[in-house]
């Protein structure tokens with residue numbers, strides 16, 4: 001009897017083992033089938049809204065937007081609230097102040113050189129102290145520095161503001177020498193972006209850069225797609241050495257350090273195509289790992305996520321995002337402010353300014 005049970009047990013084990021062994025295999029096969037689905041002709045695939053029927057990118061690079069302009073010396077037009085604040089600080093506060101101080105010092109120097117030269121002033125004054133002037137030239141610079149510190153610290157706080165809970169996470173991973181991306185909130189979509197080569201550098205039939213893709217050394221074969229008006233949580237890291245994910249039009253430059261996660265957040269206000277580069281010297285091909293970000297409406301972003309086989313974190317939010325496209329920025333700014341009750345006073349005007357500016361659009 002005992003022999004029979006052990007035989008039955010052994011038989012049970014024999015049947016059970018292959019069955020359980022098959023399960024992980026089936027599970028592993030499922031994501032493959034999912035990712036293959038959009039490419040398959042037989043299944044009704046969701047079209048990638050960023051590509052046309054032939055698979056070419058629909059959005060073309062526009063001169064002067066999200067890319068450098070020849071002979072220009074100012075900052076690129078900014079498309080994030082923090083970027084606009086920084087642009088204002090640079091153009092309205094710092095640059096005029098530096099200009100005025102430089103001209104004032106230059107005039108003083110010229111006056112001393114001309115008025116007190118030996119020929120015009122044979123017996124020099126022996127004055128050593130002048131208390132009122134000494135007080136003025138100590139106090140005035142202190143007041144100027146205090147005046148600069150207020151918007152400066154406010155901007156610093158805005159740049160390090162953590163993303164609100166409903167933010168979309170983009171993980172940028174630096175590699176020697178290309179960027180790879182993950183969307184952990186969207187079913188773990190993964191992208192790899194390589195620089196597009198020039199026509200003279202590729203073999204026949206290979207893809208090369210056109211002006212629609214973007215400027216030379218900035219266009220990539222795969223674009224990062226992000227929604228406008230929705231807070232983006234940018235997380236960076238690296239596989240090998242330190243890189244830096246930088247897009248000038250977003251006022252974003254965040255180091256990507258191996259073994260570490262760096263985080264910041266931003267809100268893109270205008271749809272379009274924005275370019276950037278690795279901004280930390282990372283080796284021989286450091287100059288050849290560009291960044292191309294395509295900002296689309298939240299509805300298009302949701303469709304793109306579906307086309308990539310991903311999921312939206314909350315399907316209801318995806319539906320609401322479409323009709324909230326115009327006023328999405330305002331509630332986002334509110335949640336920013338609400339999520340930071342412990343923030344210093346400096347951040348409050350920044351959040352207010354962001355809300356006021358975005359609703360003004």
Ligand SMILES: [Cu+2]
Pocket residue numbers: 174175177242243244278279280281282286289
């Ligand atoms: Cu790099």
